[in-house]
Amino acid sequence: MLRQIKPKNARSKRALAKQEPLIVENPKTTLLLRGTSSSSLVNDLLTDLHSLKRPHSVKFTKKNDIHPFEDASSLEFFSQKNDASLLVFGNNSKKRPHTLTFIRCFSGKVLDMLELHVVQDTARTLQQFKGEKCKTGVKPLLSFSGAQFESPTLNAYTQAKNLFTDFFRGQETTTVDVEGLQLLISFFAGEDAEDGQKAQIQMRCWRIITKRSGQKVPRVEVEEMGPRIDFRVGRIREAEEGMWKESLKKAKGTEARVKKNVETDIVGDKIGRIHLGRQDLSELQTRKMKGLKRVRDTDGEEDVLELEDVISQDEDEDGGVEVKRQKVA
Amino acid sequence: MEDLQTTPVMSSVPEANTANADKSSVTVTKPIPHTYDLGNLLLNDANPLPPTLSSALLATTARECAQSLINQLLLTCPITSTPTAGVLMTLPPPITPLPREKSLPAKKEETKWEKFAKKKGIKDKKRGEGKMVFDEETQEWVPKWGYKGRNKSGEGEWIVEVDEKKEKERDEEGKGKTVRGEGRRERMEKVKRNERKQRNNERKARKGGGGG
Numbered sequence: 001m002l003r004q005i006k007p008k009n010a011r012s013k014r015a016l017a018k019q020e021p022l023i024v025e026n027p028k029t030t031l032l033l034r035g036t037s038s039s040s041l042v043n044d045l046l047t048d049l050h051s052l053k054r055p056h057s058v059k060f061t062k063k064n065d066i067h068p069f070e071d072a073s074s075l076e077f078f079s080q081k082n083d084a085s086l087l088v089f090g091n092n093s094k095k096r097p098h099t100l101t102f103i104r105c106f107s108g109k110v111l112d113m114l115e116l117h118v119v120q121d122t123a124r125t126l127q128q129f130k131g132e133k134c135k136t137g138v139k140p141l142l143s144f145s146g147a148q149f150e151s152p153t154l155n156a157y158t159q160a161k162n163l164f165t166d167f168f169r170g171q172e173t174t175t176v177d178v179e180g181l182q183l184l185i186s187f188f189a190g191e192d193a194e195d196g197q198k199a200q201i202q203m204r205c206w207r208i209i210t211k212r213s214g215q216k217v218p219r220v221e222v223e224e225m226g227p228r229i230d231f232r233v234g235r236i237r238e239a240e241e242g243m244w245k246e247s248l249k250k251a252k253g254t255e256a257r258v259k260k261n262v263e264t265d266i267v268g269d270k271i272g273r274i275h276l277g278r279q280d281l282s283e284l285q286t287r288k289m290k291g292l293k294r295v296r297d298t299d300g301e302e303d304v305l306e307l308e309d310v311i312s313q314d315e316d317e318d319g320g321v322e323v324k325r326q327k328v329a
Numbered sequence: 330m331e332d333l334q335t336t337p338v339m340s341s342v343p344e345a346n347t348a349n350a351d352k353s354s355v356t357v358t359k360p361i362p363h364t365y366d367l368g369n370l371l372l373n374d375a376n377p378l379p380p381t382l383s384s385a386l387l388a389t390t391a392r393e394c395a396q397s398l399i400n401q402l403l404l405t406c407p408i409t410s411t412p413t414a415g416v417l418m419t420l421p422p423p424i425t426p427l428p429r430e431k432s433l434p435a436k437k438e439e440t441k442w443e444k445f446a447k448k449k450g451i452k453d454k455k456r457g458e459g460k461m462v463f464d465e466e467t468q469e470w471v472p473k474w475g476y477k478g479r480n481k482s483g484e485g486e487w488i489v490e491v492d493e494k495k496e497k498e499r500d501e502e503g504k505g506k507t508v509r510g511e512g513r514r515e516r517m518e519k520v521k522r523n524e525r526k527q528r529n530n531e532r533k534a535r536k537g538g539g540g541g
Contacts, residue, residue, distance in 0.1 A: 021431035028430050085430040107431045141370045143394035147377040166427045169369045176370070178408065178416040181399065186391045190378040202382060206391055210399070213355045217403050220355075220396040222388065239428075247428035256422060 019083050021107075023251040027171040031084035033060040035091030041123060042090035042098050048126040048227040049088060052185075052205070054136050056170065058082055064089075068101045069235055072110045080108040086167055096234060098123075102163050104239075106247045114156065114163055115234030119200065122230045129226035134182045134207050139170045141181060141208070146189035148199060156233040157189055160201055182208050184222060201231040357397040365401050368423030372398040440530040484512045 007013035030053045032046045050059045066074050068089055075087055087103040098118040104111045126133070142165060148157040168185050184206040190199045206222035213219040239247075261273040357363070364373045372394050378386070402418060410416045439447070446452075461470045462479055473479050489508050499506045506514075 021434040023434060025430050104428065105430075106428055111428055139370060141372070141395065141398055143372040143374060143391065143398065145374040145376070145378060145390050145394060147375055150373065150375040162425070162427065165369060165371060165425055169371070169423075169427075172368075172423065173420065174422075175417045175419050177414070178418050181370075181402070184391060184395045184398075186387075186394055188378060188382055188387060188390065190380045190382050193380040199380060202387065204387060204391060206395065208395055208399070213353055215355055217355050217400045219353055220392065220399050222392045222395050224388070244428065246432060248426050249429070249433055251433055 023254060025172075027056045028086050028166070029082065029084040030057045030086040030088065030167070031060070031078055031082050032057065032088045032090070033064055033066075033078065035089060036063045036065050037092055038063070038090050039092035039098055041118065041120060042092050042100065044125045044127075045100065045118060045123065045227060045229060046088065046090045051126060051136065052140075052168070052227075058084060068103060068113055069115070069237065072103070072113070075103055076105065076108055076110060079105040099234065100231075102167065104163060104166065106243060109243070110237070111243060111247060112159065112163070112239040113235075113237040114159055115236070116160075116201070116231035117234050119230040119232060122228065124226055124228040126226040129224060129228075131223060131225070132207060133225055135180075137170075138180045138183050139173070139176055140168055140183040140185045140205075142168060143184065143186040144189075145186065146199075147191070148189040149187070154238065156198075156236050157201065159236060159238065160231075160233070161187070164203075183225070184208050198233055201233065203227075203229045203231065355396065355400065357393045357400070359393070359397075363394070363397045363401075365398065366424045367402060367406065368420050369425055370398070370402070370420075371425065372401075438534040441533075442526070442530075480516065481512065484509075 005012070005016065007016050030049075032050050034043060034046060046059065050057050060078075064074065066072075066089060068075060075089065079085060079087060085105040087105065089101040089103065091099050091101070093099070096115070096117060098120055100116050100118060102114045102116065104113075144161050144164075146157075148155075149161045151158050164185075164187060186204050186206065188202040188204070192199050205225045205227060207225040209221045209223060210218035211221065261275075263271045263273075265271055359374070359376055361375045364375070365371065366373075374390070374394055378390070406418045406420060408416060408418050460472050460474075462473055463469075464471045464479075471477060471479055491508055496508065499508075
């Protein structure tokens with residue numbers, strides 16, 4: 001745990017204020033770090049992830065003696081110290097070769113962890129792909145292909161999907177530059193093999209090329225940009241129920257209010273329902289006929305007052321004036 | 330431009346359906362239609378894939394996903410083009426439930442005044458009535474405070490009544506104080522008093538809420 005610091009000057013006060021919880025949050029910072037026996041492949045992939053995630057990413061170069069699934073306290077420390085809630089820990093051992101552990105933190109505590117082993121033969125770094133790369137800091141398009149990601153129960157694949165969405169989505173915005181749609185990160189998971197081996201999660205990064213098609217939308221082509229990583233799923237730590245629930249809480253008033261009585265039908269037409277009150281039929285304007293006109297008699301004052309509104313519109317000027325005069329008298 | 334004039338005969342991928350094999354096609358048809366979370370620029374493709382995936386299959390699937398997502402974005406999101414910022418697309422709010430980074434900020438501790446006001450049922454005047462008041466003499470709306478504020482009304486008078494006793498006291502005190510500065514001095518006194526209370530409240534809130 002970090003000790004509570006009491007700010008002694010304006011600068012440290014500002015720095016601490018920046019780390020305070022917000023209603024609308026900043027994009028999450030990612031911290032990339034390596035274990036004591038990391039392989040060069042893992043290091044390269046960490047560098048690639050760093051370059052994909054920039055500018056919301058911090059990369060450490062020193063070795064750290066950490067075993068995330070045994071004791072995550074140092075990771076929590078790093079998370080708090082760097083104000084980073086996404087961590088990737090790379091390590092390589094005989095038992096767990098080329099491992100990247102994705103860790104999510106919530107309020108400085110580990111929320112969930114997912115251990116993924118990189119398949120060494122198929123892995124390619126960003127550098128190994130020739131050709132153009134997309135700009136740094138663009139918000140990527142994400143796609144998840146395969147029935148495994150759509151499982152209704154929580155498993156490694158759905159957790160991976162949620163985690164990768166959180167990891168790569170970048171800044172939460174309402175507007176995006178159309179020019180900036182140039183990176184697609186896609187994840188694939190096939191069916192499990194018949195011999196019981198779990199399916200790999202395959203990550204591919206593509207540069208999007210759009211061509212004119214003569215229609216409203218362009219023809220889209222993709223060109224692999226790297227990195228290319230195939231993951232075997234390792235250990236998982238799921239989020240605790242209460243903590244997960246707490247982390248999904250939304251501030252009051254931030255959610256868009258549901259518009260009542262407005263629907264969209266299958267065709268895409270907007271349909272609104274309007275509630276009119278009960279119609280007052282006594283005031284209904286029917287056809288006027290001379291024979292049905294009430295006879296104007298000036299016996300009592302009440303009678304005349306009752307007539308007032310009818311007179312003001314339909315009758316000649318004299319009638320209206322006459323009524324007024326009587327009222328004053 | 331030659332992409333536009335490709336012949337429909339070209340179908341090098343045998344099992345892919347003809348619409349997608351066409352090199353100029355912009356439509357994507359899948360047995361299970363794609364679902365989207367446009368706020369995160371995310372696409373879900375629930376169609377099952379075989380256990381072993383060839384790189385060609387990955388490339389075509391990725392292309393279809395990209396095409397489908399871009400189609401959906403361009404056709405459903407409102408697009409505005411500005412000369413300075415380029416072509417901007419407005420995205421709907423994200424759907425996927427993703428955890429926050431930190432818990433929601435704790436509610437601010439009530440200040441001493443807020444507590445008192447609640448107890449007494451005093452409402453915020455600025456909210457309810459507003460800052461402006463109607464001046465009956467000049468028949469104009471004037472602000473209660475600030476520039477040309479009502480609270481400075483007596484300060485600009487060209488002739489002022491002098492209380493003999495108070496004038497004597499001021500003279501004894503020295504420092505060139507006059508009757509004319511009396512209103513302003515009172516106002517400044519109030520401001521200082523309020524600032525003092527504000528500081529007190531802040532200190533109290535830090536002591537109370539800082540530990541959690």
